[in-house]
Structure formats: C-alpha cells, structure tokens
Amino acid sequence: MTTAEMTVFESMESNVRGYCRDWPTLFDTASGAWLRDSQGRDYLDFFAGAGALNYGHNNPVLKAALIDYIARDGITHGLDMSTAAKRDLLQAIDRVLLTPRGLDYKVQFPGPTGANAVEAALKLARKVTGRTTVLNFTNAFHGMTLGALAVTGNAAKRAGAGVPLSHVNSMPFDGYLDDADELSWMERALDDGSSGVDKPAAVIVETVQGEGGVNVARPQWLRRLAELCSARDILLIVDDVQMGCGRTGPFFSFEVAGITPDIVTLSKSIGGYGLPMALVLMRPELDQWTPGEHNGTFRGNNPAFVTATAALEHFWSDGTLAESTAAKGDRIQRSFTELVDEYPGLSTRGRGLVQGLVFEEASEAGKVCHIAFEQGLLVETSGADDEVVKLLPPLTITDDELDHGLGVLTRSVAAVRGGH
Template sequence: MTTAETTVFETLESNVRGYCRSWPTVFETARGTWLTDENGTDYLDFFAGAGALNYGHNNPVLKRALIDYLVGDGITHGLDMSTVAKRTLLETLRELVFEPRGLDYKVQFPGPTGANAVEAALKLARKVTGRTAVLNFTNAFHGMTLGALSVTGNAAKRAGAGVPLIHATPMPYDGYLGVADDLSWMRRALDDSSSGLDRPAAVIVETVQGEGGVNIARAAWLRQLAELCADRGILLIVDDVQMGCGRTGSFFSFEFAGITPDIVTLSKSIGGYGLPMALVLMKRELDQWAPGEHNGTFRGNNAAFVTADKALRHYWADGRLEAATLAKGERLRTSLTAMVEHFGGITTRGRGLVHGLVFADSSQAAKVCRIAFENGLLVETSGSEDEVVKLLPPLTITDDELTLGLDILVRAVDIVRHAH
C-alpha cells in the first residue's frame, strides 16, 4: 500500500481491524474464487469471507437476481413486514430444505449476523424452559456479543467483554481429553444433585469448530449428545453459522449424525451473495415469542432474501453441489494427508470443504499463511494458539483452482519447515 493509503486506514479506522493486518493490500474487485487488488495482483481465496461466500465472489447467477430486483425497485429494508421477497424465501426453505429432510421448523429473522442468531437462540431457550444456565464446549466460538461470548471458549475474545460472562459452563468437546469421550462426565454431573451444575436451559454446539481449530465431532458423539439432552428436557442448539449451507457437504452440518436439533442458527452463506442475513430455526412448539419480543432494525434485508432464495433454487434443488463438495473435500483430504506424511510435525483434520493443517510448532502456522499470501493465496489461522492453517475455499471452486491453491500451500509449508 502507498503511504497515503496506509495513513487513511491507520489514522481513521479503529485499531480493532484484523484481517487487513494479515493481508496488507487494498482489494478492489473479486469474482468466483479470486480477489484482485488495486495493483492488479490476483489472490486465490481459501478464506471465502470466513465462510460467508460458499458460492464465491459476485456469483453471476445470484448477481443477476439481485440486479433485477434492485432495478425493479424491490423492497430493500423491511423490518419484519411481509414482503414478496420474504414470502418467496420462506416457501423455498420449506420446499427445498425442510420438507426433504423431514424438518418442521419455524423461521425467525433475528438480525443480520450470526451473533444475532445465537443471542436470539439463547434467549428463546431460557424463555421456553424457565432456566438460565447454558452448557457450551471447550474451544467453542459463537460470536462477539455478550451472550455469544459467554458460550465462547477463547480467553482473549472473552476478555474483551469487560464484564463477567455468566450463566454458561464449558464441557469437554469430543476429543478434547485426548480419548474417545462418551460424555460420561457431562452425564454424571447433570444427574448428580451434588455436582454443583444447575440443570441448563440448553446445550449449544458446533459439529465442526472452525475458529476453535477445525475440531470435528463424531456422528456417534453428536447422537449421544442429542439423546442426553432429550432425556433431560434440555434444548439442543446447533450453531451452523459457519458450517451450514453445504460447507461439510450436506446442507446442514448435523445431517450426517441423523439428529434433529431443537434450534439451529444460520448466517454467513445463507444470504448467498455475502449480504448480511441470519436465521433461527426452531421446532414449532418452541416458538413462544410474543410479538416484537426479540427484534432488530435490519432483520428484514430483502436483498439478501432474494439472493438466498436464488442460491437455494440454483444449488439445492438437486444433489449436485453436495456431491461435488464431498468429492473436492476428499481431494483436499488426500492432498493434505500426503503433505503431513512428507513434512512431519503436522497433522490434518476436516470434513467436506473445511480442513486444517495443525502444526506442532504453533508459530509456523502464521508463517505459512504469510508466505502463502505473498504467493497469491489467502488462508487464515485458527485454534487456541493459532496453530491451525484453516482452509475454507468456496464450494464452487474448480478442480484447477483447488490444485493451484494446494500447490501454493505446499510450497509455503516447505519453506517454513526447512527454515526450522
């Protein structure tokens, strides 16, 4: 960046800015799996807006629908008024998402972000059950607002709250203790009146912890968790903000486990085009809100309704995207496994098109990301010590682009590993 450009960001934008520090350039355009900075340098995107761009940048199918809607003076801001765009989206959700999966969910539009959805889900669980406590899991990430932070594990993020984060208790996530965990501690503590653990309103869980380090919950563990909650009258909330909308293959990340959560939170790619939008899905009997009891000025982003509907119609009317995602995910897994075997000091884990390279020396992950950026690839770190290079490419990535990105990544790993 030039001195003038650096100055305006550094002097006018808050110190809270983050990603621009890892990727020090000024981006100007984007299409598909590529971003281009103002100097004409192209970058392959294995970040995808932190999972908000599953269908790529400026997806032409979604862009056409959005342009047509705006040119026709369609409603943009609608609060929770009834609009044609909202009706169309609700009908499409019922037809293409709920009915094929046997789900009888009602839909709440809580506001534009994943944290909005999590806050609404926690409030609803407490309202319905009359209980205040919530159980979350080690290494969880659910957002940066106070309620969402209370069920988030990362100490640095929690510290930003500035107030005590209460009414939430962390439990060990699958594999956290280094053994095949069968939820025995959680079960024992809930059933022992002397454990000091209050009966919670809900348990909130990610089936894949993206920010937490690409930690993967097994299907059997998730089924045991769902059964544990159901047997004790505890609501199960699945946070599918980052891992939903096809990231792991199926539309919902929990489908492979054969469970039906009481409440599901969605955001990021549900809007299709990167436009702000979030949903709370709840079992019908849980919809006990009074009118206006939870609201938000921007919960009715109709432009996002239009692109969300188009994305569902174009990508989820059949099984092609799911099959392609699983196939690309297998290619990714195979390539990363080969990388692990070649270099040593690294492990890998993932599902679908979210994978991580886990470095025994945590300092190496950030170095790999920096070298990858210098060679035209955007990847970020995750995990409690930023020890994981997280790969999150658009689901629409081509085979050639996937190969190119992996080639850049392996060269970056090679440079870092040979420097130590």
C-alpha cells in the same frame, strides 16, 4: 499497497481491524474464487469471507437476481413487514430445505449476523424452559456479543467483554480429553445433584469448531449428545453459522449424524451473495415469542432474501453441490496427507470444504499463511494458539483452482520447514 493508500486506514480506522494486517493490500474487485487488488494482482481465496461466500464472489446467478430486484425498485428495508421477497424465501426454505429432509421448523429473522441468531436462540431457550444455565463446549466460538461470548471458549475473546460472563458451564468437546469419554463426564455432571452444574435450558454446539481449530465431532458423539439432551428435557441448539449452507457437504452440518436439533442458527452464507442475513430455526412448539419481544432494525434485509432464495433454488434443488464438496474435501485431504507424511509434527482434520492442517509448532502456521499471501493465496489460521492453517474455499471453486491453491500451500510449508 502504497504508503499513501495505507494512510486513510491507519489514520481513521480503529485499531481493532485484523484481517487487513495479515493481508496488507487494497482489494478492489472479486469474481468466483479470486480477488484482485488495486495494483492488478490476483489472489486465490481460501477464506471466502470466513464462510460467508460459499458460492464465491459475485456469483453470476445471484448477481442477476439481485440486479433485477433492485432495478424494479424492490423493497430493500422492511423490518419484519410481509414482503414478496420474504414470502419467496420462506417458500423456498420449506420446499428446498425442510420438506425433503422431513424437518418441521418455524423461521425467525433476528438481526443480520450470526451473533444475533445465537443471542435469539439463547433467549428463546431460557424463555421456553424457565432455566438460565446453558452448556457450551471447550474451544467453542459463537460470536462477540455478550451472550454469544458467554458460550465461547477462547479466553482472549471472553476477556474483551469487560464484565463477568455468567449462567454457563463448559463441557469437553469430542476429542478434548483424548481417549476419555467426554459425554460420560457431562452425563455424570447433569445427573449428580452435587456436581455444581444446574440443569440447563440448552446445550449449544458446533458440529465442526471452525475458529476453535477445525475440531470435528464424530456423528456417533453428536447422536449421543442429542439423546442425552432429549432424555433430560434440555434443548439442543446447533450453531450452523459457519458450517451450515453446505460447508461440510450436506446443507446442514448435522445431517451426517441423523439428528434433529431443537433450534438451529444460520448466517454467513445463508444470504448467498455475502449480504448480511441470519435465521433461527425452531421446533414449532418452541415459538413462544410474543410480538416484538425480540426484534432488530435490520432483520428485514430483502436484497439478501432475494439472493438467498436464488442460492437455494440454484444450488440445493439436487445433491450435486454436496457431492462436489465431499469430493473436493477428499482432494484436500490427499494433499494434506502427503504433507503430513513428509513433515514431522503435522496432522490434519476436517470435513467437506473446511479442512485444517495442524502444526505441532504453532508459530509455523502463521508463517505458512504469510508466505502463501506473498504467493497470491488468502488463507487464515485458527485454534487456541493459531496452530491450524484453516481452509475455507468457496464451494464453487474448480478443481484446477483448488489444485493451484494446494500447490501454493505445499510450497509455503516447504519454505517454512526449509527455513526459506
């Protein structure tokens, strides 16, 4: 990007902007797993809109559905009015997602972001139970609004609230205490009247903590957590905003554990095309909202309903995408294992197409991402100290594209370790 092209961003846009500082170029077009900047340089995308572009940029199937809808003057903004686009989406959710999995959920359309969905879920849990406390987990990330920040672990993000974040208690996530039994502590705290932990309305959990460093909860840990909550009349909320929509393989990330959460939050790729949309799924008996009790102007993004329906019907009518995602995850794991074997101080963790390369020397992760960008690869860091190189490529990426990106990443690691 030239100095002249940078001027408008530097002079007019808030200092809060972040990703553009790590990837200082002017992006112009995008297709599939690739972006192109204004100078005609291509970048392979291992970021996918932080998980909002699971089906890639400008997916042709979704684009065609969107163009057709707009061309016929379909409703674009509808608040919570009944529209044909919403009807089609609700029918697709039932037909493609819920019925085949034996799930019985009502669907709520909150505002269009993941944080909106989390806020709605927390409010609903407190309303239904009459209790105020929510349990969250170490290294959790649930959004940047006050309720979502309260159940987020990162101290720097929490500090941005500017006010006390209350009515929460943090518990150790799976693996946080190394060889200790994290859920035994949680169980003891809940059952001991002198622990100082009030009986909560809900527990909110990510099955894989993406922003927290690609921390993967074991299926048996998730099952035990679900049993612990059920036995104590505590609602279990699974935040599937980033890990849902097939990121870990199956559509819902909790499917691997065989559990049925009381409430599920979805956003990011649920809109299919990168259009803003969010959902809250809840057991029918929990739907105790009164009309208009939780609302928002942009909870009726009908173009996103259209692309979401097309995505469900095209990608989730069979198990092809889930199988492909698992195979590509294995492909990344093999590449990462070679790096771990070659370079001391590295480890790897992940599931499906969310994979993390962990650096004992945290600063090396950022250096790897910087070199990768210079070589035409977009990849970000995560974790408490930005010690993890986190891969979130589109689920539709080809094997050749994946191998190309892994090659760039391998060379970037070598450059950092070799001092080049």
